[in-house]
Amino acid sequence: MAKGRIIIDLNRCKGCNLCTYYCPVHILKLDETTTNDRGYTPLMVTEPEKCIACAFCATMCPDSVITVERFVKEANNE
Amino acid sequence: MSKVLMKGNEAMALAAIKAGCDAFYGYPITPQNELPEYLSKHMRTHGRAFVQSESEVAAINMVYGAAGAGARVMTSSSSPGIALKQEGITYIAGAELPAVIINVMRGGPGLGGIQPSQADYNQITRGGGNGDYSLYALAPESLQETVDLIKESFEIADYFRNPVMIAVDGLIGQMMEPVDVDREVKKWDLKPKTWAADGNRKDHPKNIINSLYLDPQDLENHNIKLQKKYTEMKENHQRYELINMENAEIAIVAYGSVARIARTAIEILAEKGIKAGIVRPITIFPFPEKAFKELPSSVENLLVAEMSMGQMLQDVKLANECRLPIHFYGRVGGIVPEAEEIAQKVIDIIGGQSHE
Amino acid sequence: MNSKVIYEKSKGLSDFHLSYCPGCTHGIIHKLVAETLVDLDLLERTVGISSVGCSALNYDFFSCDMQQAAHGRAPAVATGIKRVRPDNIVFTYQGDGDLASIGIAEAIHAAHRGENITIVFVNNAIYGMTGGQMAPTTLLGQKTTTSQDGRDAASQGLPLRVSEMMAQIPGATYIERVSVHDPKHVNKAKKALKKAFDIQNKKLGFSMIEFISTCPVNWGINPKDSVDWAVDNMIPYYPLGVYKDKTVGEK
């Protein structure tokens, strides 16, 4: 069960691979099937359900491409 | 306030304080040291900034920063120090920042000497640093005029968003003269500095101070815009004085201290029955070409007198447009021409013995 | 299920795409500076100084007021601003060519005067922008376009340890060397920046944070291997740590 998810600003990604290097659950890779507006092969998530929302990928991203969300239990309904 | 007796360098310093100069950054060099010395004491008591920097290069870059933050800022130096400041001066001009730079000239080239000179004329009027830019350059002849022009120069710098240089030689820095430091000077129509990168984002969108234009077309456009400013200076802001020109048979072209000496020379000549006038450039950039169009038809010769090997001579030739014969008398190395020498030169010219 | 954003692009950065090569850690350092200024609520009264080098264009990247300085002169420009706007936060962002070579005098004397500014110093052991020439910080044996046989101590000197040198200056308040080679160190680096800007905000004087950074393109290795190269080669010669902290007594 995923603890969170990442949102990738695909057109800012330069495909540098730093995020994939630091992802502790190895669920990131470059999408070799496509290129973004600026010609880079952008990042993709292979197994989103494994995401632990550690934000290592976003922390190491030089181009601030990644937004990380952590899932939280729903608060008591009013 | 009534007049006080001041030394040129301290009068210039006081003028800056009176003009609301917020900051002074400089590095010691003879013969302008009394200026920073005076400010080191008095800027603090006025709550203004004073830094003796590690070098002229650092000083002018401090000027850039403070000017970019919207402050009124000044630096001073002497010829070799001004050469070092050229790096920052071209950045200031390129980023369109106002600043006042005082150059108390001494002899060169190289380390030269400490005695007075006007051999920075090219360095001042031809930009000096890299790129197509110009300073508005004022060359006063007396302490009163120096004080008045320094006070106004902060206004001029703000108006054009361009560095203004006060070009005096060591004599003006070192001489004593009575001055009224509170005399009113022209106020220019100034707009608020909404462009300043002053760290006040609450009041304005992000501001950037920059002289980098990587796109050639942008850089060309920027240069065209700068040139318009220099054209405006040339068309509307030339300053000069014509002295004793009525029926004069010769006009001595001289600025700063040499104009002062020429005033004595024309008295000597008058005693000998020779009528000589003076064209005194007050701005050396823009060069007062208009003055030469106003010369009476009685003038048959021009004599350029300066403390250089003839740097201003080139501008006089251009302004003269091949109308009158031009002669030259220059002393260098820190030697100040005597009034008698200039008078003798005039006598030689009129007797037909001179050639340039 | 609800979700909460735990990491996003800092508001201290503009929408410009950073001009750095893929994987260059300049970008990480940029966002740390931006995040820190936002976290401390200083951004609106900050003026940053861009220098010359790869970071020359970063006047577009930060969302605070910016001034672009001549090569090496950023600390002088910062001094000029800070002395007339003492309540602003003023930082310079300089590479190793800019700070350790052409601007070493300006850096030393800003520290010497105890200017209340912060220098962000990025050490990647090479000149990036001009095409991979030798920097004062280039490691012994490291090949660059101007040390093609590898840096040689006899003719090119030993690499300059800037933090150690700056820590010797009596006027400096806080000097720390950090690295951004993994998430743990990135967080540590951010703490150092926070401390530096906090010192400035409290008017306690000069601070400099040296960042061990990478230059994948000029080093000729990929971004992943570059961070490893920095860890294996740079950090042993440029040890991380606090070199001076006057706020807890001098070391």
Added chain:
Amino acid sequence: MKRITILSGYYGSGKSEISVNLALQKHIDYIVDLDIINPYFRSRALHELFKEKGIKLVESTIENMPNSDMPYISRKGVYPFIDKSVTAIYDLGGTENGAKVLIQYQDQIKDFDEIDFICVLNVFRPETSNKKDIIDSIILLEAQTQLKVTGLINNSNLINETTEEDIIHGENIIKSVSEELNLPILYTVIEESKKKLIKHNFLGEELVISRIVARKWL
């Protein structure tokens, strides 16, 4: 006039011009120019005149390098303190900073009875325009040189624009200093070209000077 006269004062107060005029008028043997502050307008520039008049010149500069811009203090400047048969005028640089060079001769300055240490004052210099500032400057001067000031000179002037009233204005201020510190006004200086306009009887000896150091067009 005592055997040795040392002139100090704020820079631009007229020390050099007074030194040279005094030396010529009083047939002084030595003029010792210890001005390390000013790069221009120093009495040493007149070495040819002194030679002609038989006045020995000691310069605070490296010998034969008057424009070296280096604050070199010639040891020859102690001769007049040692040789009791000669008279001398010492021309110091401006303010207490210019006067501090005297410390270099301290070991030979012993016989205070034969030394006049005079403060030259021009109240039109903004830094010495009132009683308080003048007294403060004298205190600083004495602290820096470790010598007692023995007299004052009223050289209040606005160069070419000087009027008799200006000199009287100066005298009034300097007189208040004189009374407070119990120091005599030894001379009142009047420029030659103004002499015929002066009716007032000034305190101290009237010293009529001509402009020798500064050129006419200045």
